[in-house]
Amino acid sequence: MADVFDMIVAGDIPAYKVYEDDDVLAFLDLSQVTPGHTLVVPKTHVADIFEYDEDLAARVLSKLPKIARAIKASDENIIGLNILSNNGEAAGQSVFHSHFHLIPRFANDGFDIPMPDHSEQTAEDTYKTLAANIASHMED
Ligand SMILES: [Zn+2]
Numbered sequence: 368m369a370d371v372f373d374m375i376v377a378g379d380i381p382a383y384k385v386y387e388d389d390d391v392l393a394f395l396d397l398s399q400v401t402p403g404h405t406l407v408v409p410k411t412h413v414a415d416i417f418e419y420d421e422d423l424a425a426r427v428l429s430k431l432p433k434i435a436r437a438i439k440a441s442d443e444n445i446i447g448l449n450i451l452s453n454n455g456e457a458a459g460q461s462v463f464h465s466h467f468h469l470i471p472r473f474a475n476d477g478f479d480i481p482m483p484d485h486s487e488q489t490a491e492d493t494y495k496t497l498a499a500n501i502a503s504h505m506e507d
Contacts, residue, residue: 370412370462370463370464371462371464372406372408372462372464372466373412373464375392375394375408376392376408376410382394382395383395385405385434385437385438386407386430386433386434386437388430389410390409390410390411390423390426390427390430391407391408391409391410391426391427391430392407392408392410393405393406393407393408393430393434393469394406396468400468400470400478401470401471401472401473401476401478402442402471402473403438403441403442403445403471404468404469404470404471405434405438405468405469406466406467406468406469407427407430407431407434407466407467407469408464408465408466408467409423409426409427409465411423412464413464413465414463414464414465415454415455415460415463415465416452416454416465417454418465419465431450431467431469434469435448435450435469438469438471439471442471444473444474445471445472445473446472446473446474447471447472448469448470448471448472449468449469449470449472449478449480450467450468450469450470451467451468451470451480452465452466452467452468
């Protein structure tokens with residue numbers, strides 16, 4: 368079933384395109400969290416990060432630096448950039464076609480991404496267990 372990003376890729380819905388090649392389409396997010404806020408989507412439908420194979424990941428993710436540089440170069444007031452991807456409803460994903468938010472940052476832009484620090488409550492053993500558990504699930 369075609370989602371809104373498939374329809375944009377197909378040209379059935381207009382978008383403010385900033386970059387396109389065989390693998391990705393980049394266009395302005397209508398919400399414009401900050402001016403220049405851009406979405407990068409793979410032209411191939413994958414719902415989220417868990418569905419990428421290495422080839423698709425290489426083809427899509429390798430485009431992020433170039434798009435990020437163009438955004439930064441577009442405005443001398445851009446002093447930073449966040450790259451965000453929400454994967455799964457619990458993570459705040461609302462369109463279930465993988466996408467990366469490139470959000471340029473300006474001085475005092477009022478945007479904040481809370482990153483709680485739980486290091487005080489995380490025991491040494493917990494770090495060891497968590498790391499070993501994730502490592503044991505790594506694909507070849
Ligand atoms: Zn899709």
